[in-house]
Amino acid sequence: MVAIGIDIGGTKIAIAAVGSQGEVLASVRFATEPNLGFKTALSKMISGINHVISDGVLKGEMLDGIGIGCAGPVDPARGTIHNPHTLPTWDDCDLVSPLAERFAVPVRMENDADAAASGEARFGAGRGSDPMVMLTFGTGIGFAAIVKGQIYRGVAGEHPEAGHIPTIADGPECYCGLRGCFEAMASGTAIDAAGKVSGFADGRAVFAAAAAGDSLASGILDVAVNSTATAIWTLAHTFLPQRFVLGGGLIDDHFELFAAHARTALSRAVLLPKGRVEVVRASLGNDAGVVGAASLVMKTGNIG
């Protein structure tokens, strides 16, 4: 069995044929170019799917379907995208129906955080844990929870935005309506911004200076890791997952820094079951997006 995974971001789209063990059989990658409009992107995606099918799928092999992880918000029930910030010309466009018609297979779309979490739960660092919470540290903070093998959804099937829980009193203002939320303190954007205020070129420069012993840089990172520890404490007392899976650009290079503080916070939490809540690093790496997307439509042990 093979499934197609499509990972749609504001700058690039990746498409892969993914095997039943989560292995990438063939893949393509191209620029999203939202300025060219939705129809152009759709036709590039159709070519991309055909390409990975001819490269990665054996003749006569069954295709489970096409899974799509898209930079949110999306409407999984309608199959439409609502992301005026990064995909402005695609607003309310239906991506699911044309692909389902064209390829005559089930097509399912989720936001990229839910798709990545689905992949980690099935093939990656979340395997065997229930519930599982995934946090992705990138431009923003992505959040998803997998509970009894299902993507957790709130009212009207909506995706909770737990990147915007309070962490640091009187932190910088976030567009979410709060000051000092998790995303405003610990995302790549937040560390960039805090670094610039203190005269660093960007977040990378902050990490480098902190590693070299600069106390100003260390202070900025302290705030980010403390915010993360507070967010993880909060999520441990709400979703109470067996495992936190941390992923994203920041985590690739600095997992131990973020995890150490979070583990210390959890170890002090009297009301958590002792030693039962783990903090681990995501394991699917660059393939997380396409593998997660493909996992959405895989039949056996489907993450729903």
Place this chain on the structure above:
Amino acid sequence: MVAIGIDIGGTKIAIAAVGSQGEVLASVRFATEPNLGFKTALSKMISGINHVISDGVLKGEMLDGIGIGCAGPVDPARGTIHNPHTLPTWDDCDLVSPLAERFAVPVRMENDADAAASGEARFGAGRGSDPMVMLTFGTGIGFAAIVKGQIYRGVAGEHPEAGHIPTIADGPECYCGLRGCFEAMASGTAIDAAGKVSGFADGRAVFAAAAAGDSLASGILDVAVNSTATAIWTLAHTFLPQRFVLGGGLIDDHFELFAAHARTALSRAVLLPKGRVEVVRASLGNDAGVVGAASLVMKTGNIG
């Protein structure tokens, strides 16, 4: 159809026969007296059950089962109680098996917060909402979430302790390991303690003085309602419930005060679906404990 509900607290035990519309058909209430040991309490409970059956259950009528809500923590899978603080002599005692044997019906035990939430979801203010989050303001802060008709559970079936999420930086220390958690700021105990520090006799005196315009008392309540608003913001961005149901002693008298601040906070949350997250008052009142407990074993539309 009739079910028996047992509501066990540290000071009293209530037992009722509850009908299929959530109506109390007969009830008894007696002191818990944990100092007399578990066996004495068990035999008093058996008498109580017999009493409400003979008073409230028609001859030949089917008994759905016996549901128990107990001041937590409990182990729902094993049917045992682990509450050394309020039920010290009962620790690890099995209440479910002897009742199941004696009455030959299904018996199920949950902690009291989960039982009350089950009752509100089925017969009370939570009816028709999904997910539903219930917060009970009493000695502590009780929390429970009902998701797709099921009590939400974390790792190993454990009950999340969302009364202990962070709300006020540098608030008083809580036994949970955090400063300024929701329970440390907004529970009856917290308001009592803050009042005493400022020279009030107790929490009731704080509410009375605040109503009479005392600014010191108003300041104490501002902290409690702000903590509540922050907790509700946090839970709205994690569980994303359709409805928050607030109950407990404080809420009976001061619902509007707590709800107004929470609603204002939610209305400012850019990432919540507009107008979809409600804050309402629990409606089962004094019967919440026994009706909630009975609802655990009711067959139709069972809350699992």
